[in-house]
Amino acid sequence: MALLETSKYPQGSVLGSVNPDLASERQTASFSVEKLTALLDGGTEQTRIRRAVVEAIESDPVFSRENQYFQTQNERYESAVRKAVHLQKKMHEMGWTENGPEYKALAGDVAFLLHRVFMRSISVLGSDKQIAKWIPLATQHKLIGSYAQTELGHGKVAGKTAFLYDTRLQPKFPWEFDSKLSATHTVVFAQLYVHGKCYGIHPFIVQIRSLQDHSLCPGVTAGDIGPKMNFEHIDNGYLLLKNVHIPRENMLSKFCEVRPDGTYVRQGSQKINYFTMTTVRISLISDEVLTPLMKACTIAIRYSVVRRQSKLKPGEQEAKILDYQTQQEKLLPQLAAAYAFHFINDYLQELLNRGYIEIQKKNFDMLPELHALSSGFKAVITQHCTAGVEICLRACGGHGYSLLSGLPSLYTKILASCIYEGENTILLLQAARFLIKCFMAASAGQPVPPSVTYLAAVKHGKCPAKNKLDFLSPDIYTEAYQHVAVRLTSSTAEKLQDLIQSGVNKHDAWNQCTVQLVQAAKAHCHYIAVKNFAETVEKLETKAGIQKIMKHLCDLFALHGIFSNTGAFLHDGYTSPAQMDMVTASYLDLLAVIRKDAVPLVDAFDFTDKTLNSALGSYDGQVYQRLYQWAQKSPTNQMSPAYETYLKPLLHNTLSKL
Numbered sequence: 224m225a226l227l228e229t230s231k232y233p234q235g236s237v238l239g240s241v242n243p244d245l246a247s248e249r250q251t252a253s254f255s256v257e258k259l260t261a262l263l264d265g266g267t268e269q270t271r272i273r274r275a276v277v278e279a280i281e282s283d284p285v286f287s288r289e290n291q292y293f294q295t296q297n298e299r300y301e302s303a304v305r306k307a308v309h310l311q312k313k314m315h316e317m318g319w320t321e322n323g324p325e326y327k328a329l330a331g332d333v334a335f336l337l338h339r340v341f342m343r344s345i346s347v348l349g350s351d352k353q354i355a356k357w358i359p360l361a362t363q364h365k366l367i368g369s370y371a372q373t374e375l376g377h378g379k380v381a382g383k384t385a386f387l388y389d390t391r392l393q394p395k396f397p398w399e400f401d402s403k404l405s406a407t408h409t410v411v412f413a414q415l416y417v418h419g420k421c422y423g424i425h426p427f428i429v430q431i432r433s434l435q436d437h438s439l440c441p442g443v444t445a446g447d448i449g450p451k452m453n454f455e456h457i458d459n460g461y462l463l464l465k466n467v468h469i470p471r472e473n474m475l476s477k478f479c480e481v482r483p484d485g486t487y488v489r490q491g492s493q494k495i496n497y498f499t500m501t502t503v504r505i506s507l508i509s510d511e512v513l514t515p516l517m518k519a520c521t522i523a524i525r526y527s528v529v530r531r532q533s534k535l536k537p538g539e540q541e542a543k544i545l546d547y548q549t550q551q552e553k554l555l556p557q558l559a560a561a562y563a564f565h566f567i568n569d570y571l572q573e574l575l576n577r578g579y580i581e582i583q584k585k586n587f588d589m590l591p592e593l594h595a596l597s598s599g600f601k602a603v604i605t606q607h608c609t610a611g612v613e614i615c616l617r618a619c620g621g622h623g624y625s626l627l628s629g630l631p632s633l634y635t636k637i638l639a640s641c642i643y644e645g646e647n648t649i650l651l652l653q654a655a656r657f658l659i660k661c662f663m664a665a666s667a668g669q670p671v672p673p674s675v676t677y678l679a680a681v682k683h684g685k686c687p688a689k690n691k692l693d694f695l696s697p698d699i700y701t702e703a704y705q706h707v708a709v710r711l712t713s714s715t716a717e718k719l720q721d722l723i724q725s726g727v728n729k730h731d732a733w734n735q736c737t738v739q740l741v742q743a744a745k746a747h748c749h750y751i752a753v754k755n756f757a758e759t760v761e762k763l764e765t766k767a768g769i770q771k772i773m774k775h776l777c778d779l780f781a782l783h784g785i786f787s788n789t790g791a792f793l794h795d796g797y798t799s800p801a802q803m804d805m806v807t808a809s810y811l812d813l814l815a816v817i818r819k820d821a822v823p824l825v826d827a828f829d830f831t832d833k834t835l836n837s838a839l840g841s842y843d844g845q846v847y848q849r850l851y852q853w854a855q856k857s858p859t860n861q862m863s864p865a866y867e868t869y870l871k872p873l874l875h876n877t878l879s880k881l
């Protein structure tokens with residue numbers, strides 16, 4: 224049964240009742256919303272814990288986001304620091320842990336985000352001794368960490384920054400979170416030189432501020448990088464290091480170490496030094512990327528059943544805009560993608576957990592596959608979700624453009640995820656590099672990691688679908704996706720080889736293939752996402768209607784991908800134009816089916832009104848009342864000095880002329 228009471232959502236009751244247009248949507252849910260929420264949370268107990276944390280956070284006035292949309296950059300920074308400090312106290316009182324659900328509950332509006340990446344770097348790359356020294360200090364916020372990797376004029380890692388054993392660090396100008404005012408320490412990625420020999424990129428802990436008075440340490444220059452599209456609550460900074468001395472013990476040395484006599488010792492792959500990036504790329508998917516898309520879908524879909532505009536048939540009352548097929552075609556594929564990526568996130572987390580256990584045992588075999596999947600999916604998911612949030616914003620018309628809808632800040636924030644932690648094109652090319660290598664290996668009969676064994680099975684058949692219902696068969700569409708991924712990878716590998724064999728330098732040849740390599744990497748990830756969604760649905764319990772609705776969403780996700788990329792599927796005749804018509808027919812049929820459950824499907828994300836912080840998306844659907852109420856709070860409603868200075872003189876003479 225869908226929830227109808229508003230008492231659970233105290234902030235949402237402007238008039239104390241649910242808008243009947245929204246209430247009616249909940250009465251016909253084909254599945255149990257509560258059970259779907261539990262599935263998304265990973266169990267009923269997890270749902271209970273998450274709700275308790277949300278309740279504790281939201282009932283605490285320090286965490287209020289009420290006036291957020293009217294705050295200046297400095298006010299947002301100060302508020303984010305206040306919340307971060309208060310959160311530490313609260314966590315201690317409540318017995319919450321660093322990796323518990325409390326950060327999710329805070330909706331990301333808290334300072335020291337990169338403190339967590341700092342800690343992550345130490346946890347995964349630090350020796351036991353380093354972990355024992357630094358992690359307790361960081362956990363108790365006895366120091367504040369940040370992460371300095373990107374260099375000015377160099378988005379890759381540590382082109383110019385170098386740590387010379389027993390000598391000095393050279394300048395670095397990275398983007399860095401939390402460093403203008405907050406950070407006292409940072410993890411710097413720099414080239415390691417010992418006795419003149421370069422050993423490549425390594426991570427170092429560098430103190431940048433005094434713990435006594437917060438002044439910058441000798442040789443350190445730092446400042447704020449200036450206004451940004453979002454992240455006003457975080458003081459992204461620049462950092463220059465010149466002749467900065469750090470102890471030898473500050474090089475993170477779980478896998479690589481410089482002994483006092485200058486001997487360099489490494490266990491396993493040099494690439495393990497990039498492992499923080501791999502873990503962060505996977506970790507950010509849930510909170511920084513999926514949550515914004517889920518929120519945007521919630522806001523836009525609730526609004527779309529409250530907003531009535533024009534008539535579907537003459538003489539009828541104005542229709543809910545979600546009843547227009549075009550509106551469904553904007554929003555429902557975003558909803559399906561949110562679910563698809565939720566399940567692929569589970570898959571990636573599980574892969575990361577397994578890989579990490581092996582890496583702890585100094586077995587690095589899974590590293591290349593983990594790197595490729597984390598890079599490819601980070602790029603594909605951030606790209607897809609960013610586009611999805613923008614679609615949701617535009618689907619709400621003029622009100623979507625208002626900050627009070629919550630959508631613009633979701634959009635400007637998620638957009639950054641396409642750039643940070645590796646710009647998406649760079650990451651897709653990293654994934655493609657792995658694909659090409661594996662394709663070559665598979666073609667030569669050598670073993671390849673599990674996610675790419677399909678590359679060996681190059682088939683030249685045709686899609687067997689005979690009618691539109693066949694396209695609701697996961698085998699049919701999964702195979703079509705597989706076919707496209709293999710074709711794009713194999714044809715690009717062939718082109719690359721041909722170019723090299725014709726005498727083109729291998730780097731030039733690579734560059735001449737990069738557009739197609741990016742396509743191949745995207746197709747690979749899309750195939751795995753579809754396959755994973757279909758396999759997940761297969762394993763779900765059939766009761767409570769969950770499996771049925773998830774199957775519809777899986778079909779929609781898959782068919783939307785074919786419908787929007789017809790060229791790729793038609794290219795070599797695997798799918799015929801007639802079959803494309805069947806895809807279109809099934810796809811459009813599905814929109815109408817899923818439309819009936821659209822509101823329960825977003826209710827299952829279980830965002831409270833305070834978390835959504837949207838005048839359009841509240842549980843009770845009292846959109847216009849709330850928009851009006853919130854607009855009253857705008858400081859611009861105060862009489863502006865511009866009136867006295869400019870408008871009054873302008874209007875002064877008008878009266879006498881009327």
Ligand SMILES: CCCCCCC/C=C/C(=O)SCCNC(=O)CCNC(=O)[C@H](O)C(C)(C)COP(=O)(O)OP(=O)(O)OC[C@H]1O[C@@H](n2cnc3c(N)ncnc32)[C@H](O)[C@@H]1OP(=O)(O)O
Pocket residue numbers: 336339340370372373378379380400494495497498500501503506507511590591594642643644645646649653656
């Ligand atoms: C908790 C959530 C918080 C969210 C907030 C996030 C805040 C944002 C922070 C940041 O943005 S920090 C800065 C992030 N910067 C990047 O991610 C840089 C992106 N660039 C790359 O990843 C580059 O590709 C590279 C790793 C720097 C390498 O570039 P380079 O050209 O020097 O090397 P390649 O020849 O491309 O690769 C060498 C070799 O290494 C393998 N490899 C690369 N990365 C990894 C990895 N992560 N794990 C394992 N292996 C890796 C690559 O495949 C090559 O292998 P071979 O093909 O030679 O075998």
Ligand SMILES: Cc1cc2nc3c(=O)[nH]c(=O)nc-3n(C[C@H](O)[C@H](O)[C@H](O)COP(=O)(O)OP(=O)(O)OC[C@H]3O[C@@H](n4cnc5c(N)ncnc54)[C@H](O)[C@@H]3O)c2cc1C
Pocket residue numbers: 337370371372373374376377378379397398399400454459639642643644645646647648649
């Ligand atoms: C909000 C935010 C927070 C950040 N926080 C941090 C942080 O805490 N610490 C930190 O170290 N960094 C941080 N960064 C920096 C971020 O990691 C970099 O911006 C990112 O890695 C991209 O590097 P770049 O800006 O130098 O872009 P560039 O690499 O200059 O990319 C610009 C364009 O060039 C293209 N391009 C570049 N190289 C290639 C190539 N080899 N092949 C094909 N195309 C290429 C890209 O595709 C892109 O289109 C942050 C960035 C943002 C937006």
